Amino acid sequence: RNPSTAVVNALADALSLDPAERTHLRYLAKITGGACPHHVRPTPPSREVRPAVRETLRLLEPGIAAVTNRLGDVLAHTPGYAAVLGAAGLLDHPAPNLTRYVFTDPRARTLFPDWDDIADEQAFDLWLGPSVENSEWLSTELAPVAGPEFTRRLANQLVPRRGPLRLHHPTGPELRLHRETLEFPADAQQLLVLLPADPETATHLTRLTRPAGPHLRAIS
Structure with missing residues (x-):
């Protein structure tokens, strides 16, 4: 066997x-x-985002929002998302994946002051991936490079506590954000919206996400 x-x-x-x-x-x-x-390799989950979902995302500009799946793939995002999370390298890869970033990019530990909590969340979400086959494939792919910090979490099936998201932006400010998620079960995708959790964060976000140029960017 x-x-x-x-x-x-x-x-x-x-x-x-x-x-x-x-x-x-x-x-x-x-x-x-x-x-x-x-x-x-199993057939990867679709990276296509429906037009109606893209339009919803566009209406959220200049807010911080992205369309993702439970594997951590970032499928489309607003400029605000790029300004806040992309500034630390999350979107550097042509097909960005938050799970891979958290466990393999050293910058993630600086961006997320509560890195252990975020790591727990990303590992747990693999159980909820678009398919068992795709979750197992990504887990097998990450295990050699992510090591024990990743593999020991795969056996943990306790639902992680998801409090406010703290980010240490490369330009200096620490941000506290509430997370709101809208599920699209038929697409195995979700819309994630990040909202300021305090006045200081709101002030920083106004500066960081001030519109300047093209709008929605989709990743294929």
Whole structure:
């Protein structure tokens, strides 16, 4: 029987293996368990955002909002989202993914003062991904590079407490934001809107998100 991903990850954590060693261990587990080492990636979830959802997002400008899925893919966003979260590198990748950013980009620990809480949330949300196959694929892909901080959280099925989001913006201000989420079950997507949680944050956001140029940017 092929060892489960969780068992292989736990063994790699216990042995403090580096990324290359983790990849080799997973390969050995597959071939000794009779699995094909070149398994086929499942069909990725759609990155298309419906026109009505795009229009809703546009109406929220210059606010901080984005269309995402539970894997952490950022599918479309307002300029305000880019000004606040993109300033620390979240949107640098052509296909930005918040889960990957949190666990593999050192800048995430500065952007999120409550990094442990955010990491718990992102790992938990993989259980709610568009499909089990896509969640498992992303988990397997991240495990070698993210290490124990990621793999130990995969076994935690307790619902994380989601309080106000604290951000330390690269320009200096600390922001406190309430999160409001509108689910689109048929699309396996959600609209995330970030709102100021105090007057100081509202003042900073006015400066950071002042419109200057083109509007909605979609990511394909």
